């Protein structure tokens with residue numbers, strides 16, 4: 043894809059594209075134009091703002107859980123039950139499909 047076409051596409055990004063960028067922003071640093079596309083889109087799109095907020099919430103919850111689980115395991119406590127593991131997996135999948 044030419045750079046002009048890529049710029050045009052990012053500046054006119056759909057909610058689908060922006061939700062993908064929001065997800066990717068948790069895995070890698072977005073380049074300048076991607077960051078701009080994400081920020082400018084979420085200024086006027088409540089759905090994408092909500093999606094981004096949900097991603098942050100799930101990520102924070104998983105980080106807290108990982109920390110608490112590691113602490114519990116280091117203290118000889120029980121590992122995360124399979125049922126809780128499945129609930130987390132479903133929550134992450136639901137947040138990603140939005």
Ligand SMILES: [Zn+2]
Pocket residue numbers: 056057058060083087088089090091
């Ligand atoms: Zn949107």
